[in-house]
Amino acid sequence: MESYHLPVCHAGTIGGLSRLEDMICPPGGAAYNYHTILKDDTLRIALAHPTRNDRLHGDERRMTILLALYPGLMITLTPGYFWYLSLHPRGPGQVHIRFGGGMSDDFADDPDAQDNFVALKTLLDDVNVEDRGCTEKVYRGLCSDMATPGHLSHLERPNYDFAQYLMAKIDAGRGEQGAA
Ligand SMILES: [Fe+2]
Numbered sequence: 718m719e720s721y722h723l724p725v726c727h728a729g730t731i732g733g734l735s736r737l738e739d740m741i742c743p744p745g746g747a748a749y750n751y752h753t754i755l756k757d758d759t760l761r762i763a764l765a766h767p768t769r770n771d772r773l774h775g776d777e778r779r780m781t782i783l784l785a786l787y788p789g790l791m792i793t794l795t796p797g798y799f800w801y802l803s804l805h806p807r808g809p810g811q812v813h814i815r816f817g818g819g820m821s822d823d824f825a826d827d828p829d830a831q832d833n834f835v836a837l838k839t840l841l842d843d844v845n846v847e848d849r850g851c852t853e854k855v856y857r858g859l860c861s862d863m864a865t866p867g868h869l870s871h872l873e874r875p876n877y878d879f880a881q882y883l884m885a886k887i888d889a890g891r892g893e894q895g896a897a
Contacts, residue, residue: 745878766823
């Protein structure tokens with residue numbers, strides 16, 4: 718859910734065009750967190766449409782907003798497209814993921830709209846393959862007897878917030894077990 722993994726995990730797709738130095742990552746709420754990053758000009762459909770979008774101004778025109786709604790919904794909003802991942806755990810070592818997305822109407826009348834749509838679908842498929850590779854490797858590492866917890870980067874604030882949410886739920890569950 719954080720953008721810290723973008724430059725390495727997504728080096729083949731969106732990693733190079735996401736500017737982490739411009740990331741804004743406020744503290745999350747009880748059931749969500751969000752942060753924003755700015756994208757460069759490389760991917761046109763991630764930016765506000767140059768002529769049809771007069772609603773967004775300044776940095777908003779290149780801003781991507783990443784939302785995590787606990788426990789298992791992640792939504793990425795850009796001025797040109799959105800996509801979501803809906804995570805359904807199948808046990809400790811498996812998760813079923815449903816994903817989808819769509820494009821802004823601003824791009825629908827462009828002569829190359831269909832090409833953009835195909836490019837977006839291909840991009841999201843590729844990003845998901847990258848995420849799968851990274852998360853499976855991280856999970857294998859975490860399961861190792863040699864694994865020890867490390868510090869989180871300040872760029873991993875969403876992970877910290879989610880961990881706090883999980884801890885609160887676990888504590889609440891223990892309280893209910895104790896009361897039963
Ligand atoms: Fe990712």
